[in-house]
Amino acid sequence: MAEVSLRKVVKRYDEVEAVRGIDLDIADHEFVVLVGPSGCGKSTTLRMIAGLEDISDGDITIGGDIVNDVPPKDRDIAMVFQNYALYPHMTVAENMSFGLRLKHYPKAEIKSRVTEAARMLDITDLIDRKPKQLSGGQRQRVAMGRAIVRNPKVFLFDEPLSNLDAKLRVQMRIEIKKVHQKVRTTTVYVTHDQVEAMTLADRVVVMNHGRIEQIGAPNELYHKPATRFVASFIGSPAMNFVPCRLEDVGGRLHVRLTDRLAFPLPPARAARYQAVPRTDKLLLGIRPEHIAEARPHLHPGVEPFDAVLDVTEPMGMETLVYFTLEGAQICGRVNPNAGAQDGAPLRLAVDLNNMHLLNEVTGVVL
Amino acid sequence: MADVALHPNRVQATKATRRRNGLHNALRRKSTVAFLMTLPLILLVAAFVIYPAFYSLHLATLNKSMTKFIGLGNFEFLFKRDTFWLVVKQSCIFAISAVIFKALIGFIVAHFVHNVPANKQRRWRGMLLVPWVIPPAMSTLAWLWLFDPSYSAFNYTLSFFGIGPIPWTGDANWARFSVILVNVWYGAPFFMIMYLAALKSVPEQLYEAAAIDGANWWQRIWYVTLPMMRNIIAITTLFSLIVTFANFDIVRILTAGGPLDHTHIFATWAFRIGIEGSDIPLGASVSLFMVPILAVAAIFILRDISKRGNEA
Numbered sequence: 001m002a003e004v005s006l007r008k009v010v011k012r013y014d015e016v017e018a019v020r021g022i023d024l025d026i027a028d029h030e031f032v033v034l035v036g037p038s039g040c041g042k043s044t045t046l047r048m049i050a051g052l053e054d055i056s057d058g059d060i061t062i063g064g065d066i067v068n069d070v071p072p073k074d075r076d077i078a079m080v081f082q083n084y085a086l087y088p089h090m091t092v093a094e095n096m097s098f099g100l101r102l103k104h105y106p107k108a109e110i111k112s113r114v115t116e117a118a119r120m121l122d123i124t125d126l127i128d129r130k131p132k133q134l135s136g137g138q139r140q141r142v143a144m145g146r147a148i149v150r151n152p153k154v155f156l157f158d159e160p161l162s163n164l165d166a167k168l169r170v171q172m173r174i175e176i177k178k179v180h181q182k183v184r185t186t187t188v189y190v191t192h193d194q195v196e197a198m199t200l201a202d203r204v205v206v207m208n209h210g211r212i213e214q215i216g217a218p219n220e221l222y223h224k225p226a227t228r229f230v231a232s233f234i235g236s237p238a239m240n241f242v243p244c245r246l247e248d249v250g251g252r253l254h255v256r257l258t259d260r261l262a263f264p265l266p267p268a269r270a271a272r273y274q275a276v277p278r279t280d281k282l283l284l285g286i287r288p289e290h291i292a293e294a295r296p297h298l299h300p301g302v303e304p305f306d307a308v309l310d311v312t313e314p315m316g317m318e319t320l321v322y323f324t325l326e327g328a329q330i331c332g333r334v335n336p337n338a339g340a341q342d343g344a345p346l347r348l349a350v351d352l353n354n355m356h357l358l359n360e361v362t363g364v365v366l
Numbered sequence: 367m368a369d370v371a372l373h374p375n376r377v378q379a380t381k382a383t384r385r386r387n388g389l390h391n392a393l394r395r396k397s398t399v400a401f402l403m404t405l406p407l408i409l410l411v412a413a414f415v416i417y418p419a420f421y422s423l424h425l426a427t428l429n430k431s432m433t434k435f436i437g438l439g440n441f442e443f444l445f446k447r448d449t450f451w452l453v454v455k456q457s458c459i460f461a462i463s464a465v466i467f468k469a470l471i472g473f474i475v476a477h478f479v480h481n482v483p484a485n486k487q488r489r490w491r492g493m494l495l496v497p498w499v500i501p502p503a504m505s506t507l508a509w510l511w512l513f514d515p516s517y518s519a520f521n522y523t524l525s526f527f528g529i530g531p532i533p534w535t536g537d538a539n540w541a542r543f544s545v546i547l548v549n550v551w552y553g554a555p556f557f558m559i560m561y562l563a564a565l566k567s568v569p570e571q572l573y574e575a576a577a578i579d580g581a582n583w584w585q586r587i588w589y590v591t592l593p594m595m596r597n598i599i600a601i602t603t604l605f606s607l608i609v610t611f612a613n614f615d616i617v618r619i620l621t622a623g624g625p626l627d628h629t630h631i632f633a634t635w636a637f638r639i640g641i642e643g644s645d646i647p648l649g650a651s652v653s654l655f656m657v658p659i660l661a662v663a664a665i666f667i668l669r670d671i672s673k674r675g676n677e678a
Contacts, residue, residue: 052574073580085571089593098589099579146579 002063002153002186003028004049009058011044011210018044020210021058026188031180033189035197036207036233043158045207046190050156051075063153078147079156082163084139086131086146092118093127096145110149117145120182121175137168144176148183155180157189161196173199194234198222206230223354228283228363231356237288237320240330243360244284246276255284255357258326266301266353273357276366285356285365288320291332293340294349301353312340321346425650432647440651449627449635454655457631459542461611464549468610469603471550472557479558480565491562498555506619509548510535513620538628541621545629548616553609557602564598565591597671604667608660632656 004026011019019041026032034042047053049060051072059066067075078099086095093114100110118124121141131139140160147155160176161169177200180187191197197204198218206213206221206229214226225231231239244257253270256262265273276282294304310329313320314336321332321340332348334340357366392398429436444450479490497505512518513534524530535541568591576586592599614633617623623630623638630638632652640649 050574050578052577072574072577073582077578079575079578081571081575083569083571085569085575087572087575087590087593089596098576098581102580102585146575150579 003030004154004186004188005059005061006045006049007059007061009045009048009060010056011041011048011053012056018210019048022210022212024205024212024215026186028186029184031187031189031200031202032205033191033197033201033203034205034207035191035194036213038192040207041210042190042192042207046156046158046188049154049188050077050079076153077156078150078152078154079158080140080143080147080160082159084131084143084163086139086142088131091128091130092123092134092142092145095131095142096149098146099150113149113151114145117148120148120179121145136164137172140164140172141175144179148179151183151185153186155185155187155189157187157191159191160189161191161193169196176200195236198234204234206233208233225356225365227365228285228358231285231358231365235287237331239356240286240288240291240328241283241358242286242325242328242330244282244357245280246273246278246282248278255282255352255355257284261305261325263303263305263350263352265355269301269352269355273366276357281360282366283358283360285358286330286350287354288331288333290351290354291330291348292351293334293338294347298349299351299353302349302351304347304349306345307348308345309340309342312342321348422650422654425647426654428647430645430647440648443648444651444655449630450652452627453630453632453635453652456542456629457611457656458659460546460549460613460617460629460631461607464546464553464610465603465606467546467550468553468557468606469599471554472561472602475554475558476561476565479562491559494558495555497552498559502552502615503619505552506548506616509544509551510620513544535621536625538625541625541629545617545620548620549610549613552616553606556606560598560602561595564595568594600667600671604664607663611656611660 004024006022006024009019009022010017022041022045024032034045036042044053048055049062051067051070055068059068061067062075062077087098090098096114096117097110100113105113114127115124118127121144123138123141123145126134126138126142131142134142143160157176161172164172173196176189180200189196189200198221201218203215204218204221205215208229214221214230216224221230221234225234225239228241232241242257244255247254247256247262249262249264253265253273254262255265298304307321307323307325307330309321309323311322313322316336318333319336319338319340321334323330323332334346334348338346340346358364359366425432426440427435427437429439475494479487479494482490512520515521515531515533515536518534520534521531524532533540534544572590572594573586576590581589611631612633613631614637617629617631617634618637621629623634627635632655636649636652638649639652640646643649
């Protein structure tokens with residue numbers, strides 16, 4: 001096991017810069033998830049760590065050694081691929097032991113390691129089958145088993161759950177987390193699914209356009225996003241953004257959304273945004289769960305307003321409501337018993353204690 | 367599977383309707399349609415393959431003037447002749463060594479072409495296929511000139527190194543070498559194109575997984591490429607073995623079986639005896655000998671393929 005470091009790592013393909021100078025330190029035993037939309041450079045970064053792609057510039061170290069020019073087989077890593085990449089002509093046991101057999105491990109040790117990994121992944125009964133006789137979830141377990149038996153310094157996962165159906169994906173997500181709790185191997189995991197990123201990671205690295213937007217623990221990213229991209233990418237349904245500006249009304253700082261709609265800011269927020277120029281074009285960022293039905297007794301900082309709902313989506317435990325404000329579609333989450341109906345008016349309340357204020361031009365969260 | 371109706375809801379049709387529309391229903395069955403569509407080919411195969419095959423079986427049981435039934439007499443006669451056993455030996459040497467070299471060269475060249483950048487691959491593929499698309503009778507004539515003992519390009523070039531002149535088609539062993547060489551030159555592109563297609567179908571991720579698992583270049587070929595190509599290799603080898611075993615044109619043009627029958631293979635010898643020697647029944651018996659040998663090879667190779675099935 002080992003720590004992994006990336007220093008100003010760049011990847012260029014002819015004219016395109018896929019990865020634009022990434023700095024990242026991954027601690028020993030840590031589970032780090034690289035997340036971002038397709039084409040953000042996350043898979044390329046992982047493949048550079050694996051040694052499957054050359055790096056154009058910068059340094060990658062694994063366990064303190066620079067591995068820029070070390071071939072994949074000498075990096076002591078294991079990788080789980082999106083399509084599993086199991087050898088179709090080998091049985092499950094042969095697939096799992098392939099790396100060890102190439103390194104001429106003693107037969108008894110290979111057997112004990114394969115048995116142990118198979119037991120951990122609950123695939124003991126499948127050990128003599130060929131990959132084509134397995135379901136997608138079982139293949140994924142075998143692919144993980146192949147990584148585990150090697151006992152490498154680093155696990156690399158390249159969108160391992162993308163080919164599974166939604167239900168199985170949730171199940172395998174838990175499996176992966178359990179395995180990591182047992183083996184504690186340093187793990188770099190790539191996904192485009194922010195839910196996977198949030199649920200699995202010790203730390204999430206959000207990437208966009210070949211750059212790192214923000215690094216942080218899942219809750220930190222959710223509650224303190226640094227940029228508009230992170231704020232909108234993390235969380236589902238996504239954060240709402242409404243054009244707004246600040247103004248002083250009667251000695252209190254207000255956030256004005258429309259000519260008729262302005263909310264006074266709670267004291268803590270008012271103090272924080274006091275220095276923001278009143279002429280700046282801003283965006284108010286509010287997560288759907290902070291727009292709910294108005295209750296008779298509102299907490300301080302929770303401001304009521306009226307909206308005409310465009311669409312409602314009953315989810316069972318809650319109902320998602322959509323309405324339009326200043327041309328922007330806004331989503332809120334209300335109690336199923338709040339009486340939300342398509343096309344009907346509803347009195348809602350916004351919790352400004354959890355608001356975000358962004359610069360509309362730079363996208364930076366203030 | 368073959369009898370599934372094209373319209374599943376028709377299964378619910380009553381018996382009476384079904385009887386009335388008997389022909390109509392028959393046409394709706396996939397198997398009937400499939401049979402009708404393949405019928406022209408079946409008729410062609412029957413006319414040009416099955417009929418001649420049985421006719422040659424019939425011929426092989428007649429005497430030289432084709433007037434009397436002599437049973438297995440022709441075969442008894444063949445077994446006693448040394449030339450026949452020489453031809454058996456030569457056919458096996460010719461077919462097996464030619465196929466091995468074709469497969470080997472095809473595999474190496476396919477790897478070379480596979481690793482050529484995509485934009486240049488078409489050109490290389492096209493150039494390397496040339497030997498296979500030229501009619502062999504024509505290209506063998508060119509080889510005949512190259513092999514000419516006194517004025518040929520080969521011997522002229524070798525003379526600079528103080529080698530030769532080599533009797534390319536005049537000495538028994540050199541003549542065997544020459545016919546095999548030309549056959550390899552002609553047939554290797556076929557292996558190349560088949561292997562290239564197989565190589566392209568191996569998922570890149572398997573190589574990446576193997577590289578991470580610690581496999582070097584050679585181990586990647588041995589543990590990933592070859593197993594993934596096994597079926598294609600087996601089918602290509604079988605096909606080539608049959609075609610090479612039954613080869614006629616190259617040997618006929620290059621050596622005509624000489625010197626002293628030392629390059630004859632089944633087809634050329636059957637032609638020599640049956641057509642040139644006017645003993646058609648004996649020629650038919652010679653050519654029939656290819657059948658059991660090839661049948662055994664086919665059974666072994668195809669059995670192996672069906673046993674493994676489609677693992678991918």
